[in-house]
Amino acid sequence: MTGAGVVQNAGDSGNVVSGAPVAPLVVEHVAKSYEVGGLMVPVIGDLSLTLREGEIVSIVGPSGCGKTTLLNTLCGLLTPDSGRIRWHGREVSGQPQNVGYMLQKDLLLPWRTALGNAMLGLEIRGVASGEAEDRGRAMLDQLGLHGFADHYPSTLSGGMRQRVALARTLVHEPDVLLLDEPFAALDFQSKLLIESDTAALVRQSRRSLLLITHDIEEAVSLADRVIVLSKRPTRIKASYDIELGAERTDMIGLRQSQEFSQYVRRIWADLDVVLQ
Structure with missing residues (x-):
């Protein structure tokens, strides 16, 4: 693959082929709504995705599209209205084992x-x-x-x-990390340093990471794959396989590559269409 990567179909869940290791997380046709004033307001539409072993996936989408609701549903804090969530091949009642969840606020x-x-x-x-x-x-x-x-x-x-x-x-x-805007409040230098440390620890230990972020550059520099969500009820609009020439823990080197800029422009264009 060259240029800004392969864009998969919006509904592509990235399912693991037969005979391959079981993916840590598989989401199949999950939907979630909230009751507001006696009316059911759909937040997550028909959404499917797969997080593979050792993979870092970033999720971006318009503000209020349901990204945090999605993470809360995946880790068992909320119950989906429909669909299936499988951790290491099994549906889990409540919160899954060996999953680390980190929010934007440090809560120390x-x-x-x-x-x-x-x-x-x-x-x-x-x-x-x-x-x-x-x-x-x-x-x-x-x-x-x-x-x-x-x-x-x-x-x-x-x-x-x-x-x-x-x-x-x-x-x-933990085998899997779910991070919800963990670096959003940091200054640029601190953000790059902690992104680099996070990427190194995750990649060296072959953990899997699902990152929610509003920062497209952060999404591209950290991830093996970037998923773009639509507005509510949120679905997968596009998915980009990220291939950059620099060392994947070198945040400055990654951001200086030509491919990096192409990914950022194309993902921004997807989000711009979503916001219209």
């Missing part, structure tokens, strides 16, 4: 240190304190926070707080 506990926040989930799960501390420190170090384990959130920058939140998510070693 102000009375706990960076290390205390990073190891909180391990403590709740009953992991021994010594092991939880070791794993928490190691993850903070991996994310560039060596020497900041004893600092409280109020003393950390926005980028550092998001790194702590990411450490809290990754320390459980």
Whole structure:
């Protein structure tokens, strides 16, 4: 493939071929509506997608199209009205195992240190304190926070707080990450640095990542595939397989490639049509 990549049909779910490893996440014809004033308002239309092992997929779409509702439905916080969601080949009742969910707000506990926040989930799960501390420190170090384990959130920058939140998510070693605009509030430099760290950790460990973002450049630089959603009731409008010449954790190098600019322009054109 050359240029700005292959655009798949809007309804393409990317199903895994027979004999291939089972995809961590398969979504088939999912729909979701809310009741507002006695009327049912459709948010998610007939939506299908697949997240493969070791794959990073970015989802972009117009504001209010239902991206967060989609993530909440995938991770079991909401129940779909119809359709099927399979994790590792099985339908799961409630929240799936080995899935990390990170929001735009870091939601750190102000009375706990960076290390205390990073190891909180391990403590709740009953992991021994010594092991939880070791794993928490190691993850903070991996994310560039060596020497900041004893600092409280109020003393950390926005980028550092998001790194702590990411450490809290990754320390459980989830197979799949669901990230909802996690870097939106960061300055450009902090965003590039934490994007690079996230990409490196995910790709090295062969995890799968589904990222919701409004930032098209972020979507293209991080992802193996970018899915464009329509306005409500949201469906998949287009899907781009991303192939860039630079190292996939080099956020500056990726953004300087000719292919990068072509992807951004084509995805922006898709969104511009959606917004009209």
